[in-house]
Amino acid sequence: MDGHVAKNNESTFPSLVDLDDFLTKHNSNFIWLLVATILSCGWIIYLTYYNSRNIGLILTLIINRLYKDGYIHIGSFSFSVLSGKVMFRDVYYINQDMSIRIQDGFLIFRWWKMFNPKQKQHDPKAETRLYVTVNGFEFHVYNRTDLYARLQETFGLDPTLITPKKEDEKGREDRNKTLESVDIKAESADHTSSWRSLIPVIKVNISTGRLAFGNHYLPQTLCVNFEDAFLTYATKPPSSHLDQFMHIVKGSLENVRVMLVPSPRYLGMQNDE
Numbered sequence: 001m002d003g004h005v006a007k008n009n010e011s012t013f014p015s016l017v018d019l020d021d022f023l024t025k026h027n028s029n030f031i032w033l034l035v036a037t038i039l040s041c042g043w044i045i046y047l048t049y050y051n052s053r054n055i056g057l058i059l060t061l062i063i064n065r066l067y068k069d070g071y072i073h074i075g076s077f078s079f080s081v082l083s084g085k086v087m088f089r090d091v092y093y094i095n096q097d098m099s100i101r102i103q104d105g106f107l108i109f110r111w112w113k114m115f116n117p118k119q120k121q122h123d124p125k126a127e128t129r130l131y132v133t134v135n136g137f138e139f140h141v142y143n144r145t146d147l148y149a150r151l152q153e154t155f156g157l158d159p160t161l162i163t164p165k166k167e168d169e170k171g172r173e174d175r176n177k178t179l180e181s182v183d184i185k186a187e188s189a190d191h192t193s194s195w196r197s198l199i200p201v202i203k204v205n206i207s208t209g210r211l212a213f214g215n216h217y218l219p220q221t222l223c224v225n226f227e228d229a230f231l232t233y234a235t236k237p238p239s240s241h242l243d244q245f246m247h248i249v250k251g252s253l254e255n256v257r258v259m260l261v262p263s264p265r266y267l268g269m270q271n272d273e
Contacts, residue, residue: 052077055076055077055078056074056076056077056088056090057074059074059077060073069095070093070094070096071095072091072093073091073092073093074088074090075089075090075091076088076090077089083108084112085106085107086107086108087104087105087106088102088104089103089104089105090102091105096143097142097143097145097146098139098143099139099140099142100137100139101136101137101138102134102136102138103136103137104134104136105132105134106132106133107130107132107133109129110130111129115197126200126201126234128201128202128203129198129199129201130202131202131205132202132204133205133206134204134209137206137208137209138209138211138212139209139210139211140211140212140213141212141213142213142214143215196235196245200234200235201233202232202234203230203231203232203233204230204231204233205230205231206226206228207227208227208228209225209226209229210224210225210226211224212224214263216264216266217263217266217268218263219262219266219268220262221261221262222259223257223259223260224256224257224258225255225256225257226253226255226256226257227254227255228253229254230251230252231249231251232249233247233249234248234250235248
């Protein structure tokens with residue numbers, strides 16, 4: 001009986017010599033071509049459907065390990081160096097005050113454009129190097145814990161919303177000492193030391209966006225919906241010497257709707273008016 005089982009095992013698992021004889025007898029070039037074709041198809045399928053998702057998972061794990069003040073999720077991530085294009089899908093950022101969600105989008109950085117060191121930092125008519133396109137954008141503000149914590153600190157109340165960390169308290173004390181001993185100066189005239197010289201203008205296109213302000217402690221939530229947004233971000237010189245620069249956002253929105261909708265899970269008193 002044991003001898004019969006040993007013979008079956010030998011017949012099931014051929015030796016290297018038997019495998020070499022089989023390949024020599026049955027045209028090994030065709031077999032290796034078949035194996036290479038199967039592996040190539042598997043690699044193409046992986047790159048097409050799974051590579052960007054795995055990269056997104058790895059980035060999610062790394063970012064959340066380093067960043068502790070919220071949760072960042074990246075569903076898929078891919079990039080192309082030749083075209084300067086970065087694509088992403090199912091991205092959202094959540095913390096105790098707000099949440100940002102993006103269904104999918106991409107950005108294009110035109111790295112092949114020549115950099116002009118004499119380019120003005122605050123030129124709204126400068127050439128655009130960075131394009132951002134987003135589909136399914138949602139921005140929801142549901143709390144202001146930082147503001148409440150500052151009010152509690154201002155009035156000398158015990159912190160109840162956010163427990164201050166020792167590092168934060170030490171950093172706040174050092175920052176206050178620094179502000180007392182440092183003279184505020186205007187922005188340096190060195191144009192090469194700022195990212196605004198490289199990217200003076202950013203164009204953003206948003207398809208289907210939604211802004212919400214409220215939470216379940218309020219009877220109603222303010223919602224702003226729009227279909228398409230074409231925005232251009234730039235900076236300009238400040239009007240005060242205490243500021244570094246001024247932000248400028250120009251654009252247009254299509255099919256804008258502003259509504260007050262009932263907040264879900266609201267358990268307070270209802271207003272019948």
